[in-house]
Amino acid sequence: MNKVQFEQLDETLYQEKLPNGLQVYILPKKGFSKTFATFTTKYGSIDNHFVPLGEEQPIKVPDGIAHFLEHKMFEKEEGDIFQQFSKQGAAANAFTSFTRTAYLFSATGQIQENVETLLDFVQSPYFTEKTVEKEKGIIAQEITMYDDQPDWRLYFGIIENLYKNHPVKIDIAGTVESIQEITAEHLYTCYNTFYHPSNMVLFIVGAVDPDSMMEFVRQNQGQKTFDEPEEIVRIYPEEPMEAAIKQRTLEMSVQKPKVFVGIKPEKLDLSGSEMLKHELSAQLAYELLFGRTSDFYHNAYESDWIDESYSFDYSLENGFGYALIGSDTNEPETLAHEVLETVRKAKEKWPFGQDDLDRVRRKKIGFFLRALNSPEYIANQFTRYAFNDMNLFDVVPMLEEIEVADLQEAFQSVSDESQQSIFSIIPPKKESE
Amino acid sequence: MFHTRNIAKGVNVHVNETTQFKTINFSVKFKDKLTKEKASARSILANVLQHSNEVYPSHTALRMVLDDLYGTSLYIDSTKRGNEHIVSLNVETVNDQYLSEEGVLEKVMNLMYIVLFKPNLENGLFKESVFTREKNAVKQRIESIFDEKTRYAQQRMLDLALPDHPASIPANGTIEEVEKVTNQQLMDEYRAMLETNEVEIYAVGDIQSETIASFIEDYFHFKDREKAIDAPALELTKPKQPRVAEYEDMKQGKLHMTFFSPVTFKDEKFPVMQLMNGVLGGYAHSKLFVNIREKESMAYYVSSSYASQFGLLFILAGIDSKLEEKAVTLILEQVEEMKKGNITDVELDQTKALLTNQLKEALDSARGQIDIYDQYTELFDPFEPEQMINQWREVTKEQLAEVAQKLSLEMTYFLSGKEDEPNE
Numbered sequence: 126m127n128k129v130q131f132e133q134l135d136e137t138l139y140q141e142k143l144p145n146g147l148q149v150y151i152l153p154k155k156g157f158s159k160t161f162a163t164f165t166t167k168y169g170s171i172d173n174h175f176v177p178l179g180e181e182q183p184i185k186v187p188d189g190i191a192h193f194l195e196h197k198m199f200e201k202e203e204g205d206i207f208q209q210f211s212k213q214g215a216a217a218n219a220f221t222s223f224t225r226t227a228y229l230f231s232a233t234g235q236i237q238e239n240v241e242t243l244l245d246f247v248q249s250p251y252f253t254e255k256t257v258e259k260e261k262g263i264i265a266q267e268i269t270m271y272d273d274q275p276d277w278r279l280y281f282g283i284i285e286n287l288y289k290n291h292p293v294k295i296d297i298a299g300t301v302e303s304i305q306e307i308t309a310e311h312l313y314t315c316y317n318t319f320y321h322p323s324n325m326v327l328f329i330v331g332a333v334d335p336d337s338m339m340e341f342v343r344q345n346q347g348q349k350t351f352d353e354p355e356e357i358v359r360i361y362p363e364e365p366m367e368a369a370i371k372q373r374t375l376e377m378s379v380q381k382p383k384v385f386v387g388i389k390p391e392k393l394d395l396s397g398s399e400m401l402k403h404e405l406s407a408q409l410a411y412e413l414l415f416g417r418t419s420d421f422y423h424n425a426y427e428s429d430w431i432d433e434s435y436s437f438d439y440s441l442e443n444g445f446g447y448a449l450i451g452s453d454t455n456e457p458e459t460l461a462h463e464v465l466e467t468v469r470k471a472k473e474k475w476p477f478g479q480d481d482l483d484r485v486r487r488k489k490i491g492f493f494l495r496a497l498n499s500p501e502y503i504a505n506q507f508t509r510y511a512f513n514d515m516n517l518f519d520v521v522p523m524l525e526e527i528e529v530a531d532l533q534e535a536f537q538s539v540s541d542e543s544q545q546s547i548f549s550i551i552p553p554k555k556e557s558e
Numbered sequence: 559m560f561h562t563r564n565i566a567k568g569v570n571v572h573v574n575e576t577t578q579f580k581t582i583n584f585s586v587k588f589k590d591k592l593t594k595e596k597a598s599a600r601s602i603l604a605n606v607l608q609h610s611n612e613v614y615p616s617h618t619a620l621r622m623v624l625d626d627l628y629g630t631s632l633y634i635d636s637t638k639r640g641n642e643h644i645v646s647l648n649v650e651t652v653n654d655q656y657l658s659e660e661g662v663l664e665k666v667m668n669l670m671y672i673v674l675f676k677p678n679l680e681n682g683l684f685k686e687s688v689f690t691r692e693k694n695a696v697k698q699r700i701e702s703i704f705d706e707k708t709r710y711a712q713q714r715m716l717d718l719a720l721p722d723h724p725a726s727i728p729a730n731g732t733i734e735e736v737e738k739v740t741n742q743q744l745m746d747e748y749r750a751m752l753e754t755n756e757v758e759i760y761a762v763g764d765i766q767s768e769t770i771a772s773f774i775e776d777y778f779h780f781k782d783r784e785k786a787i788d789a790p791a792l793e794l795t796k797p798k799q800p801r802v803a804e805y806e807d808m809k810q811g812k813l814h815m816t817f818f819s820p821v822t823f824k825d826e827k828f829p830v831m832q833l834m835n836g837v838l839g840g841y842a843h844s845k846l847f848v849n850i851r852e853k854e855s856m857a858y859y860v861s862s863s864y865a866s867q868f869g870l871l872f873i874l875a876g877i878d879s880k881l882e883e884k885a886v887t888l889i890l891e892q893v894e895e896m897k898k899g900n901i902t903d904v905e906l907d908q909t910k911a912l913l914t915n916q917l918k919e920a921l922d923s924a925r926g927q928i929d930i931y932d933q934y935t936e937l938f939d940p941f942e943p944e945q946m947i948n949q950w951r952e953v954t955k956e957q958l959a960e961v962a963q964k965l966s967l968e969m970t971y972f973l974s975g976k977e978d979e980p981n982e
Binding site: 133134135155156157158159205207208211212213214215216217231232233234259260261262263264266267269270272273274275276377378379380381416417418419422423426427429432433434453484485487488489490491492494495497498499500553 | 576577578579580581616617618621622624625626627628629630631650651652655656657691694695698699701702704705706707806807808809810841842843847848851852854855856857858859876877878904907908909911912914915916918919921922923924
């Protein structure tokens with residue numbers, strides 16, 4: 126077991142890679158009574174085209190299958206696994222993102238039992254045609270619920286605008302139609318390909334003793350047999366650099382219009398410290414341009430182009446990413462125009478210097494330290510970073526290293542006009558007056 | 559957990575000295591009576607104070623200082639509990655120990671003083687442009703509820719079921735009342751907040767209790783104030799219509815049900831009611847989840863929640879709009895099971911375990927400590943989590959059935975797509 130100390134942060138991380146390939150991380154938290162654990166596979170909604178384990182030819186699977194599989198993991202021949210967690214005083218849950226499927230629990234007691242339940246239920250698939258059919262009604266209601274949420278539609282609307290071929294444009298849960306095609310056989314194929322321990326990370330954080338917990342996990346995994354790990358072949362389509370659709374509007378039941386401006390990054394093949402540096406630099410650049418201390422924000426708030434729903438974000442994964450800026454607004458056109466003007470001007474002449482960088486850097490360091498109070502943040506973010514060959518605890522040292530020129534460079538690669546797009550949601554027009 | 563010091567009549571400082579967190583958290587809570595008028599005015603006030611003051615007149619100037627203080631978070635919000643309206647200044651800052659800089663804490667406390675006591679005034683009133691803008695911001699916040707159909711449906715049901723009752727008054731007030739607020743009224747509310755409201759000040763982190771208390775005494779100058787008269791019992795009046803259906807442009811059907819219960823927060827049966835709600839619909843092992851979602855595949859979410867301050871129990875489900883009748887029948891069957899006491903030992907034990915876990919977990923965040931302490935001090939003074947946990951431990955199935963039998967369904971509200979609307 127490796128032990129890494131982060132002195133400035135006052136944290137110690139324990140790590141071990143088990144013989145079956147599973148990466149295990151344990152982070153004890155002083156003074157906490159709860160333990161939070163996530164068991165995550167590097168498999169999300171974008172992995173819909175791949176070579177199944179032990180086969181030669183790639184296959185395409187129905188939209189929404191990773192999420193469907195996540196739901197079905199909880200049902201076993203002997204019943205629902207939620208019941209087991211509840212008996213052990215644990216609140217369990219799971220989520221599927223573009224790139225990951227995570228199973229998790231939090232509890233203040235019976236931690237070993239709960240870790241055992243977590244490992245065992247995710248490692249013992251049980252799918253039948255009957256249970257798969259039964260789930261379709263539940264997921265159809267989940268999809269319908271999201272269909273009625275304008276902020277979710279806005280988010281997916283802009284991603285659909287930005288991406289022409291990449292599966293990030295497909296809704297994580299699929300559609301009511303696409304999930305009808307899913308069979309138990311599909312689920313086994315996906316499970317066998319992506320749930321091998323070598324494609325997974327276990328992260329345990331909280332009131333936990335690292336030595337005994339690591340030994341417990343070792344034993345649990347040692348009792349099970351798995352095939353030799355194989356490289357997973359995932360196929361992603363060619364994606365042009367420019368945005369697929371420049372502008373689109375959707376009518377929905379909202380009280381006032383909503384708009385998102387999206388910008389697609391140029392560099393989509395980064396990983397490790399290069400990715401960390403780029404992501405943080407671009408986030409700092411966008412913070413300076415669109416954060417609450419920016420001229421843009423001040424002007425937009427005073428002019429009533431934005432309200433409290435205003436948000437901006439930059440996020441990057443391998444193969445896709447986006448900068449998003451938007452708000453509920455009575456003037457969607459003006460707001461989108463002003464956002465793009467701000468980008469154009471900064472591209473023409475970079476307006477920020479060392480003092481600006483120092484300020485947003487301090488803000489970001491503070492945010493990070495605050496986030497380290499949250500076991501959920503640590504486990505989820507650490508896993509996301511690990512899947513991209515980054516280390517969450519490198520964030521502060523990397524922030525301290527970043528220079529003004531890095532911000533400028535990162536911004537330049539997420540700013541070109543051809544990479545921009547606008548998506549709006551507007552209230553339905555009155556039928557008759 | 560917290561050490562309490564009374565610094566003036568009606569003003570308390572509660573400090574938890576702990577090294578559990580990397581940050582220091584403050585919360586200054588001003589408590590007043592909840593009315594539509596007050597909630598509306600005080601929500602504008604919260605925004606005005608948060609966005610502008612004498613030292614940092616623009617929002618940008620204030621945010622720059624906060625960024626410089628390692629992204630210290632500072633916001634003022636409006637919440638409610640029972641018939642109390644609470645304006646809270648919430649601040650979180652990084653403990654100096656993790657920084658290469660000292661003196662951050664002192665600067666942050668000074669900033670709290672400026673935000674509360676040095677408003678941006680013009681001829682004895684709040685600066686007009688700030689007042690107008692923030693009034694508008696609160697109005698837009700209230701309007702935006704419409705976009706979230708679950709929240710909107712819940713608010714519509716409350717408005718219809720219990721009009722003008724504290725249960726239905728939104729913490730941010732109403733659009734009509736926000737529009738009516740004048741700058742002078744806002745100033746009156748501001749004075750009342752500082753001079754007559756009960757004030758509870760919380761601090762959590764690696765700090766000295768004395769430092770905090772003496773800072774507050776030196777700077778905040780809170781004078782004695784009369785304790786607000788104890789809340790009268792909140793009478794629930796039967797809704798005029800037992801069933802209401804409304805229609806908007808949407809796909810899912812939102813089913814919301816209101817039940818009355820005689821058991822409220824201060825009732826000795828309060829812990830029994832919490833468990834009753836948990837077994838019925840609080841968790842993934844609960845009757846509603848197991849039967850409506852897992853067995854019938856009818857819903858993605860279906861749950862119950864207990865508003866203990868008022869003695870209200872809500873059941874919410876997102877369903878296919880054509881299945882309303884079936885869903886109501888199935889839900890009422892589960893309520894009936896509770897009334898009959900058809901509850902297994904496992905169901906009861908699971909619920910006890912999860913309630914206990916939830917309480918302990920909440921105490922693993924500074925904000926959770928403050929919220930729980932502020933709420934439960936009414937029941938136990940000083941509050942210790944074990945007291946609550948011990949009470950739950952002793953509850954029996956028979957007691958659950960007993961409180962379930964006193965539930966009465968008072969309103970069913972259904973919001974669904976316009977295509978479901980009957981043609982007149």
